[in-house]
Amino acid sequence: MLALVKSLHQRPRSRLVPLPDYADAFIAAVPFGGGSLTDALLRHVRDKTQLDIKRNDFKLEQVPPHLLMNFRVNDEHGRQLGMGRNLAALKAELGGQARSAFQALATLKVAAAPAALPSTPATPRGDGRGSVAVIAAPVPAPTAAVAAAKHTAWTFGELPELLEVRQGGQSLVGFPALIDKLTHVEIEVFDEPDVAARKHRAGLRRLIALQIRDALKYLEKNIPELQRMAVAYMPLGTADELRDQIIELALDRAFLADPLPTDAAAFARRLDEGRGRLTLIANEVARSAATILIDYAAALRKLKDARAPKDVADDITQQLARLVPKRFVAATPWAQLAHLPRYLKAVVMRLDKLRADPARDAQRLAELRPIEQRYTRHLAERKGVPDARLDEFRWLLEELRVSLFAQELRTPQPVSVKRLDKVWAQINT
Numbered sequence: 001m002l003a004l005v006k007s008l009h010q011r012p013r014s015r016l017v018p019l020p021d022y023a024d025a026f027i028a029a030v031p032f033g034g035g036s037l038t039d040a041l042l043r044h045v046r047d048k049t050q051l052d053i054k055r056n057d058f059k060l061e062q063v064p065p066h067l068l069m070n071f072r073v074n075d076e077h078g079r080q081l082g083m084g085r086n087l088a089a090l091k092a093e094l095g096g097q098a099r100s101a102f103q104a105l106a107t108l109k110v111a112a113a114p115a116a117l118p119s120t121p122a123t124p125r126g127d128g129r130g131s132v133a134v135i136a137a138p139v140p141a142p143t144a145a146v147a148a149a150k151h152t153a154w155t156f157g158e159l160p161e162l163l164e165v166r167q168g169g170q171s172l173v174g175f176p177a178l179i180d181k182l183t184h185v186e187i188e189v190f191d192e193p194d195v196a197a198r199k200h201r202a203g204l205r206r207l208i209a210l211q212i213r214d215a216l217k218y219l220e221k222n223i224p225e226l227q228r229m230a231v232a233y234m235p236l237g238t239a240d241e242l243r244d245q246i247i248e249l250a251l252d253r254a255f256l257a258d259p260l261p262t263d264a265a266a267f268a269r270r271l272d273e274g275r276g277r278l279t280l281i282a283n284e285v286a287r288s289a290a291t292i293l294i295d296y297a298a299a300l301r302k303l304k305d306a307r308a309p310k311d312v313a314d315d316i317t318q319q320l321a322r323l324v325p326k327r328f329v330a331a332t333p334w335a336q337l338a339h340l341p342r343y344l345k346a347v348v349m350r351l352d353k354l355r356a357d358p359a360r361d362a363q364r365l366a367e368l369r370p371i372e373q374r375y376t377r378h379l380a381e382r383k384g385v386p387d388a389r390l391d392e393f394r395w396l397l398e399e400l401r402v403s404l405f406a407q408e409l410r411t412p413q414p415v416s417v418k419r420l421d422k423v424w425a426q427i428n429t
Contacts, residue, residue, distance in 0.1 A: 001026060003067050004041055007059035015049040022048070052425060150184040152210050154264040161262070163189065178203025184210070194386055201256060205248065208255050211271055215278060219247060222279075224286050232293035235300070236326045245329035246289060250282035253334065288337050289329050295344035296324045306351040309358070315365060316347055319401070336395055343398050346406035353405070364404040367417050372397060374424060389427045396420055 002023045005016060016022040030040050038058060045053050071090055073082045084090050149156070163174050174189040175196035185203045190196035209216055223243055230239035254274035261267040303316055323343055325331065332340065354361050375393060382390070399411045400420055 001037060001041060003063045004038065004058050005045070007062040008045070008053070008057055012045060012049045012051050012053055012057070015051070016045070054425065150181065150186060151178075151207070152184050154207065154267045156187060158263040159187070176200075178207060180206040182206070201252075201260070204260060205251050205256060207267075208251060208271065208274075212275065212278075215275065216247065219250075219279060219282055223247075224283055225290055226286070229286070229290050229293050232297045236324070236328075241326070242289070242329070245327060246282060246285050248330045249285050249334070250278060253285070254278045254281050285329065292324065292328070292337065292340045292344070295341045295348075296320070299344045299347040302348045302351045306354060308351060308354055312354065312361060312365065316351070319347065320344075323398070333391075339395070339398070342402065342409050346402045346409055349408065350405035361405070368397075368400065368404060371400070371417065371420055371424070378427075393420075393423060393427060396423060 002019060005013065005019055005022065008016075013019070026041065026044055030044060038055060041058070042053060042055060045051075065085060068085045070085050071083065072080060073090060074080055082090050082093060159176055159178070161175070163176060164171055172191065174191060175193045176187055176189050177196040177200035178185045179188050179199055180202045185207050188199070190199065220243060223246055226239060226243055230242060233239070233242045254277050255270055261270050299316075299320060303313065303320075308316070323340055328340075329337070350361065375390070375397060379390060396415060397420070399413070399415045400417070402409050402411050403415050
């Protein structure tokens, strides 16, 4: 704990001296065993210094290695598989093996116990972000034969939201999911609910597509203005890739609203509900993609013609890559797709103003950079683990860019550097 305090920068550290006495006071005041040491220390230091200290202000890289937790990963026989002080690195190294072993174990257990799992009431479970999800009682698990089969229709009964796997006296919870195999779907069990949910949505989309082949063949040949869009999309990919994204998003919006179907009857109802609106939705998605690609092409041309200073050109190039990556249609939340044209127009307006007042642009960029750098570092630290709060903050950053560089385009809500600092402080508490 003392080493963590010593890693703080000078201003808060100077309000805590002598540091050994502060350490003794913290130990006396804060009960142990109630959560993260860093979180408890963060709250205590804030109260003591009256400064807005962030988690990142504690420089873990300055803490001697012997003071950090050492993790050892053993198999069921007690053999050591890995050891280290970086838990994320251990997960990255051994996570694939663990998932494979879990799925194999889940298949064996399903084969050995195809009967219904113990019935328990639905239990609220917090997700750590202030909301509560209700986990339904487990239902009969699919048999091993069903789980291993190649399904082209909903022929596997009710799909449980979770199932229990017991091994060596331990009880593990697994999350079944449909897996997209292009020509069919299969059932696998995952130990991570977020991974299972992502895989399951793609698998369910494939199962729906297999039921409406004729409608999709018609749709593939009748995406409005596809060839014209493909010209603007050429820096990113092919016309077929763009078409597939449009259809993917149209399928999601037509058939995959929450809650997702969990049995054959609900699946059939969802098919009936979505068929009639699929073409209209696909046309709407195509129009949105066309507008974005027109504005994207305009921003690329303006950037090339403006011959902006390197720091500005690099900043805008990175922004455009974030806004319009290769899979922008499928990867961008539908609500945010509607805002992409405004963000792209803001890029053009920024470059128009740059020549008249480069000092103003440099000042605004200097205000923006520290906030974006904090976000980028935090995103990298999560190593791909989703965080809804970070996703929201990413779009607030785009709104801040509009406010700084193209105020005329307006933002849906007030944004400023101070407002985003406050939002960031809430994310890091």
